[in-house]
Amino acid sequence: MTRDVLRDGALHAARRFGQIVFVVLGIAVVNFFLLRLAPGDAAEVLAGEAGAATPEFMAALRQQFGLDQPVHVQFAKYIGNILTLNLGYSFRQGMPVSWLILDRLPATMLLMGASIGFASILGSALGFLAARHAGRLTDTVVSVVALLFYATPVFWIGVVLIVVFSVWLDWLPVGGMATIEAGYTGIAYAVDVARHLVLPALTLGLFYLAIYTRLMRASMLQVYGEDFIRTAVAKGVSPRNVAARHVLRNALLPVVTMLGMQIGSILGGAILVETVFSWPGLGRLAFESLFQRDLNLLLGILLSSSVLVVLVNIAVDLAYRLLDPRVEIG
Amino acid sequence: MKAIWLRFGALAAAVCTTGAAFAQVEASKSLTAIVQPEPVSLTAALTTAAPTGVVSGSIFDGLVDYGTDLKPIPALAERWEVAPDGLSITFHLRRGVTWHDGKPFTSADVKWTLENVWQKIHPRNQVTFAKVTRVDTPDDWTAILRLSQPSVAILSSVNSNGAQVLPKHLYEGTDILNNPHNNKPIGTGPFVFKEWSRGSHIVLERNPNYWDKTKPYLDRVIFKVIPDAAARSAALEKGEVQYAVFSPVPLRDAERLSKSPNLRVETRGYEWLSPWLFADFNVDRPFLKDVRVRRALAHAIDLSALAKVVWYGFAVPATSPVPSTLPDFHDREAPKYPLDLKRAEALLDEAGLKRKADGTRFALSLDYIPYGDDYKRTGEFIKASLKRVGIDVNVRGQDTAAYTRRVYGDRDFDIAITWFAAFSDPQVGVTRAYWSDSIGKNVPWTNASGYRNPTVDKIIADVQGEPDPAKRIALFKQFQRIVLGDLPTLPLLELKFFTVEAANLRHPITGDQVYGSFRDFTIDARPRSN
Numbered sequence: 001m002t003r004d005v006l007r008d009g010a011l012h013a014a015r016r017f018g019q020i021v022f023v024v025l026g027i028a029v030v031n032f033f034l035l036r037l038a039p040g041d042a043a044e045v046l047a048g049e050a051g052a053a054t055p056e057f058m059a060a061l062r063q064q065f066g067l068d069q070p071v072h073v074q075f076a077k078y079i080g081n082i083l084t085l086n087l088g089y090s091f092r093q094g095m096p097v098s099w100l101i102l103d104r105l106p107a108t109m110l111l112m113g114a115s116i117g118f119a120s121i122l123g124s125a126l127g128f129l130a131a132r133h134a135g136r137l138t139d140t141v142v143s144v145v146a147l148l149f150y151a152t153p154v155f156w157i158g159v160v161l162i163v164v165f166s167v168w169l170d171w172l173p174v175g176g177m178a179t180i181e182a183g184y185t186g187i188a189y190a191v192d193v194a195r196h197l198v199l200p201a202l203t204l205g206l207f208y209l210a211i212y213t214r215l216m217r218a219s220m221l222q223v224y225g226e227d228f229i230r231t232a233v234a235k236g237v238s239p240r241n242v243a244a245r246h247v248l249r250n251a252l253l254p255v256v257t258m259l260g261m262q263i264g265s266i267l268g269g270a271i272l273v274e275t276v277f278s279w280p281g282l283g284r285l286a287f288e289s290l291f292q293r294d295l296n297l298l299l300g301i302l303l304s305s306s307v308l309v310v311l312v313n314i315a316v317d318l319a320y321r322l323l324d325p326r327v328e329i330g
Numbered sequence: 331m332k333a334i335w336l337r338f339g340a341l342a343a344a345v346c347t348t349g350a351a352f353a354q355v356e357a358s359k360s361l362t363a364i365v366q367p368e369p370v371s372l373t374a375a376l377t378t379a380a381p382t383g384v385v386s387g388s389i390f391d392g393l394v395d396y397g398t399d400l401k402p403i404p405a406l407a408e409r410w411e412v413a414p415d416g417l418s419i420t421f422h423l424r425r426g427v428t429w430h431d432g433k434p435f436t437s438a439d440v441k442w443t444l445e446n447v448w449q450k451i452h453p454r455n456q457v458t459f460a461k462v463t464r465v466d467t468p469d470d471w472t473a474i475l476r477l478s479q480p481s482v483a484i485l486s487s488v489n490s491n492g493a494q495v496l497p498k499h500l501y502e503g504t505d506i507l508n509n510p511h512n513n514k515p516i517g518t519g520p521f522v523f524k525e526w527s528r529g530s531h532i533v534l535e536r537n538p539n540y541w542d543k544t545k546p547y548l549d550r551v552i553f554k555v556i557p558d559a560a561a562r563s564a565a566l567e568k569g570e571v572q573y574a575v576f577s578p579v580p581l582r583d584a585e586r587l588s589k590s591p592n593l594r595v596e597t598r599g600y601e602w603l604s605p606w607l608f609a610d611f612n613v614d615r616p617f618l619k620d621v622r623v624r625r626a627l628a629h630a631i632d633l634s635a636l637a638k639v640v641w642y643g644f645a646v647p648a649t650s651p652v653p654s655t656l657p658d659f660h661d662r663e664a665p666k667y668p669l670d671l672k673r674a675e676a677l678l679d680e681a682g683l684k685r686k687a688d689g690t691r692f693a694l695s696l697d698y699i700p701y702g703d704d705y706k707r708t709g710e711f712i713k714a715s716l717k718r719v720g721i722d723v724n725v726r727g728q729d730t731a732a733y734t735r736r737v738y739g740d741r742d743f744d745i746a747i748t749w750f751a752a753f754s755d756p757q758v759g760v761t762r763a764y765w766s767d768s769i770g771k772n773v774p775w776t777n778a779s780g781y782r783n784p785t786v787d788k789i790i791a792d793v794q795g796e797p798d799p800a801k802r803i804a805l806f807k808q809f810q811r812i813v814l815g816d817l818p819t820l821p822l823l824e825l826k827f828f829t830v831e832a833a834n835l836r837h838p839i840t841g842d843q844v845y846g847s848f849r850d851f852t853i854d855a856r857p858r859s860n
Contacts, residue, residue, distance in 0.1 A: 038731070038732070039728075039731065039732040039735045039736065040729075040730075040731025040732055040734060040735040041731070044731055044734050044735060044739075044772065044774060045730060045731045045734075046370065046377070046379075047453070047734070047773065047774045047775075048730050048731065048733075048734045048774045048775075049370065049377075049379040049380075049730075050377055050378040050379050050453055050774075051378055051379065051380065051750075051751060051775060052378055052453040052454045052762070052775055053453045053773045053774050053775060053776070054453050054456050054457075054773065055768075055771055055773055056450075056456065057451060057452075057453045057456075058772075058773055060451060060507065061507070064507045064508065091508075092370055093370075093528070094371065094508065094510070094512060094513050100528065103528055104528070104529060107529075155558075159560050159561075162560070162561060162564050163564065166564060166568060167564050167567055167568050170568070173570065174561060174564045174565045174568055174570055175556060175558075175561050175564075175565065176530060176531070176554060176556075177530060180362075180530075180531050180533065180552050180554075181360050181362060181550075181552060275557045275558050276558045276560070276561055277558075277561065278530070278554065278555060278556045278557060278558070278561060280527065280528065280529030280530040280555075281529070284529055284557065285528075285529060288367075288368075291729050291730065291731070292370075292731075293731050
């Protein structure tokens with residue numbers, strides 16, 4: 001069965017590759033023109049930040065950024081760059097876009113990986129627990145807690161955690177990704193980064209956790225109502241086995257979908273959490289580049305993001321097939 | 331909600347102070363500061379943005395520093411002379427100064443930077459140095475600026491931020507704006523650039539070959555990028571950060587932080603900037619083109635209340651575009667517009683804009699510079715003020731790029747609120763708001779009101795070439811009387827920016843400290859206080 005899945009998957013991937021190219025190019029074109037609707041350009045932002053400007057200074061900046069070229073020339077350049085897998089150059093930052101993205105990637109992966117991992121595992125477990133004890137105290141407690149985390153704004157949780165665990169108890173650092181002053185290396189550095197990771201990952205994770213808990217609970221309760229579960233119960237399968245082998249596996253599909261969506265959004269980062277915790281991730285980079293009208297950089301991030309979303313979608317389809325052999329990959 | 335929690339936290343922080351953090355700092359003699367927002371480049375000669383200046387000031391020395399009285403103090407220039415006719419300025423440079431890469435600092439660097447950067451790229455200096463026709467360098471330690479007309483303003487803009495000298499040997503013949511050294515600068519200053527981790531921090535290390543052999547005292551300076559205001563407050567309270575400039579925390583937090591035994595809130599060090607907050611009236615709009623309406627608006631706004639309520643006392647009412655922090659130039663006799671609602675109503679009636687049946691007269695839009703909550707609340711305060719005399723104000727928010735395009739490009743606004751640095755000579759920072767040549771050219775921080783007055787334009791041209799300080803002052807006073815009479819721009823407040831710093835940080839304060847260096851900074855050893 002596994003070999004079938006793999007062969008189908010390979011065929012599927014090849015077919016999807018053509019689609020990817022079209023989808024990604026389409027996204028690139030739409031982005032290019034959409035972003036130009038924002039009033040003001042990068043030269044105006046730089047001049048604005050400088051607190052002073054002259055027409056000559058602005059002209060020099062526009063020439064440096066290539067903004068003095070007509071839009072169709074800029075567009076042709078941009079498409080040419082994409083087709084040669086070149087994300088372009090951020091004039092504002094004085095670096096190629098791909099460097100800037102790669103530079104932020106480890107921090108982003110660490111934060112998103114930790115929080116999504118924590119949230120999906122613990123969230124699914126809590127949802128499982130709640131569904132098994134539906135209507136009883138455990139269920140109520142889990143559901144109320146999940147609702148609370150879901151409804152509380154992320155930045156607020158972040159600030160409260162900082163106040164309690166950093167300022168008040170002095171257990172964990174306020175923000176950033178490492179204690180630069182200390183100049184740690186090796187294991188000490190890893191421990192230091194882990195200490196910095198706890199609060200942001202928890203803040204972001206608690207929100208996701210709520211989603212997984214609710215999703216898992218609802219999904220399991222739905223499966224519990226299916227005929228094959230009644231059959232299994234009638235056959236005398238123990239409730240534990242019914243839950244673990246029959247219900248859980250079938251209830252995992254929406255959870256995998258959610259997981260796929262969240263992994264797809266990794267490159268977008270988590271703007272609020274990164275801001276509150278001064279975490280040097282991609283979300284802030286994208287957010288700031290929007291305000292700075294650094295379109296090359298923003299387009300680069302959006303494009304990478306769209307590629308990731310498409311790839312994760314394929315992976316999710318394959319996962320469906322593994323979880324439920326009845327699913328056909330089309 | 332955030333504020334409540336932080337106040338809660340403040341109490342906690344005061345109880346369990348952060349001895350550990352302080353002990354660590356003493357051991358490594360390293361200082362952690364905040365730079366926010368993240369700078370776009372680290373070379374102030376090419377980017378006059380505030381965050382760039384904050385970091386760049388420790389990497390590059392200026393020809394001079396400025397005292398709190400705004401008089402120049404020797405730095406890279408040991409002394410200087412202005413010829414009696416005002417047509418030449420001679421800088422005698424310090425000997426034995428080297429760039430961080432070991433090459434000597436000479437008058438050729440000054441000449442090259444003046445001719446290629448200050449006169450061609452630097453947004454403020456193109457005007458300031460416009461009258462320089464030639465720079466003579468008779469030897470490596472003498473730079474003589476030859477002028478076509480006297481130019482008094484030069485001596486008030488030659489610190490490390492106003493006129494930063496770049497290393498000729500690294501910049502000559504390159505594409506200056508794209509030179510890689512803009513982001514990893516080689517300067518002459520007390521600290522050497524080490525590392526810039528984007529989105530996180532910038533590290534500077536002690537310059538072992540600094541010309542002042544005993545300095546700097548610190549081994550390392552780290553600038554952290556901390557985008558969230560509440561997190562900045564927490565980092566300062568906890569002692570993770572010891573220095574933060576440009577009003578780094580919300581005004582309502584500043585007072586609370588100043589009561590902490592471990593922190594100090596300092597408003598000195600910004601004299602060279604002399605920031606003023608103002609409202610530009612678009613004089614091309616139907617209602618606002620009538621000077622009586624503009625004066626009525628001025629009479630309707632209680633500036634003392636604005637300073638107290640919105641700015642928590644970190645500002646004083648402004649009576650002129652030339653702030654009172656420039657005592658020589660500031661005119662006390664210029665027209666004033668004290669709070670007088672009856673006078674405001676009378677002026678509006680006189681202009682034929684009577685109250686309608688619903689009590690309102692007309693509506694205006696107001697755009698504020700999106701530099702934080704304080705500016706937004708200034709807009710809301712003005713909205714409430716003008717409501718009292720029957721004017722409806724629609725407060726509009728947008729990001730900076732959209733704001734500058736709207737105000738300086740499209741001119742699609744009625745009232746626009748922003749602030750300028752006046753600098754120590756009004757020629758540098760004030761007259762640009764009134765000079766008619768820049769109207770509608772989409773150049774930020776110029777004349778937004780659309781005010782055109784040939785007399786004012788002539789004064790602006792004349793002060794640039796006037797050698798006699800007394801005559802210049804007379805011209806500036808005449809200028810203030812005219813523009814305050816016509817009132818295209820209503821000065822609101824003289825802002826007081828503040829620095830939050832650790833109480834055990836010791837350093838003298840110069841008038842340009844915010845853009846100055848950490849050369850003289852020391853950290854007191856202090857027992858744990860629990």
